[in-house]
Amino acid sequence: MPEEPAVAASKEAVVRVRGLHYGFGSRKIFDGVDLEAARGRVTAVMGPSGTGKTTLLRLITGQVAPAAGSVEVFGREVTTLDTAGVYSLRRRMGMLFQNGALLTDLSVFENVAFPVRAHARLPERVLRQLVLTKLHAVGLRGAAELMPSELSGGMARRVALARAIVMDPDLLIYDEPFVGLDPVSMGVIVRLIRDLNDALGITSIVVSHDVRELASIAHHSYLLSGGKVVAHGTPAELDASPLPIVRQFMSGESDGPVPFHYPAGDYHADLLGDGKERPRS
Template sequence: MSDLATNTPPDEAVIEVRDVRYAIGGRTIFDGLDIIARRGRITAFMGPSGTGKTTLLRLITGMAHAERGSVRVFGDEVSTMRSQELFALRRRMGMLFQNGALLTDLDVYENVAFPLRAHTKLPESLIRQLVLTKLHAVGLRGAARLMPVELSGGMARRVALARAIVMDPDILIYDEPFVGLDPISMGVICRLIKQMNEALGITSIVVSHDVQELSEIAHDSFLLSGGKVVAKGTPDELRRSDLPEVRQFMGGLADGPVTFHYPAPDYAKQLLEEAP
C-alpha cells in the first residue's frame, strides 16, 4: 500500500467529483454531477443503461475530461495532469473491465504478470510467486496456462481481477462486474469484491445496475439519472426513498421518470404514413 494511502485518515475522500459537466456529440451526459468516494469503502454508482456510468469511470481515470467542474483523485486534479502524471496515477488504480479485456495473445499467467513485467524489474521467481498468489486468491491458480479463449465469462473476469490487484492498487474500479454471469459466478465475483476490500483495505468503485448484488457489498451508493446524482446513501436508504426516480430504478418499474419509449412521432400517424 502506498505512503499516501497509509498516511491518510480512514474516511478521507479519495475521489471527488464536483459540479462536472460533460457532453459528447452534442448530447449532455452530466451536468452538475457531484460524487465522493471515501477511502477503504465500497462505493457503488448505479443507474439505468445509458446514464453515463462508464463515462464517469473514464473521467475518473483521466481518459476523458470534463468541460466544467473538477475531478480529483488523491487530491490531485485529473484534467490538468500530463500523460506521465496520469500514468503514475493509474499505477495506483486497478480496473476490471466489463468483458475482462484480457490480452488475447497471452495466457492467464502472462496476463496477470503483464503489469509486473511492464513496471518492475523483479526477478522471475518473485513474479511467479506474486502471480500465483493473486491467481490463488481468485481461485484460478490451476488455470495459469489456459489461454483467454478457453475461459468462461466468470473465469475471465476473475483473471482480470487478479491482474487488477497484482500491483497492489489503492483503488479498484469495477465496470459492470456482474453483467452476463450465471448466479454462481456472480456470487463468486461479489464475494471477491468484498474480500479485496476487507483484506487489502482497497477503496472500491463498483459501477453496475444490479441492485441486489450491490446491496450486499456497497457501503455507499449513488444513483445517477438525467446527468446528475438523484439519490445517495446506503443501498437500504435508497430502497426506502420516496423519490420517483429511485423507486422506479430500485423496483425495476417500466413506467416512471425514465420512459420506456425513446422519443418518437405519433404512433398511429407514423403507421398510416406511406413507407419512404
C-alpha cells in the same frame, strides 16, 4: 437521505468529483455531477443504461477530459495532469473491465504478470509467487497456463480481477462486473469484491445496474439519471427513498420517470403514414 444531489461527507475521499459537466457534441451526459468515494469503502454508482456510468469511470481514470468541473483522485486534480502524471496516478489504480479485456495472445499467468513486468524488475521466482498468489485469491491458480480463449466469461472476469490487484492498488474500479455472468459466477465476483476490499483495505468504485448485488456489498451508493446524481446514500436509505425515479430503479419497474418508450411521434400517424416521412417528437 438528502433529496438534493450532494456528496457523502468524508474528509478521506480518494475520489472527489465536483460540478462535472461532459457531453458528446450537443448531447449532455453529465450536467453538474458531485460524488465522492471514501477511503476503504465500496462506493456503488448505479443508473439506467446510457446514463454515462462507464463515461464517469473514463473521467476518473483520465481517459477523457470533462467540459467543466473537477475530478480529484488521491488529492490530485486529474484534469490538469499531463500524460506522465495520469500514468503515475494510474499505477495506484486497478480496473476491471466489463469484458475482462484480457490480452488475448498471452496466457492467464502472463496476463496477470503483465503490469508487474511493465513496471518492476522482479526475479522470475518472486514474480511467479506473486502471480500465483493473486490467482489463488480469485480461485484460478490451476488455470494459470490456460489461454483467455479457453476461459468462461466468469473465469475471464476473475483473471482480470487478479490482474487488477497484482500491483496492490489503492483504488479498484469495477465497470459492470456482473454483466453476462451466471448466478454462481456472479456470486463469486460479488464475494471477491467485498473480500478484497476488506482484506486489502482498497477503495472500490463499482459501476453497475444490478441493484441487489450492489446492495449486498456497497457502503454507499449513488444513483445517476439525466446527467445528475438524483439520489445517494446507503443501500437501505436508497431502498427507503420515496423519490419516484429511485423507486422505479430499485424495484425494476419498466415504466415511470425513466420511460419505457424512446421518444417518438404520434403512434397512429406513424402506423398510417405513407412511410416517407417519419414524424419526430
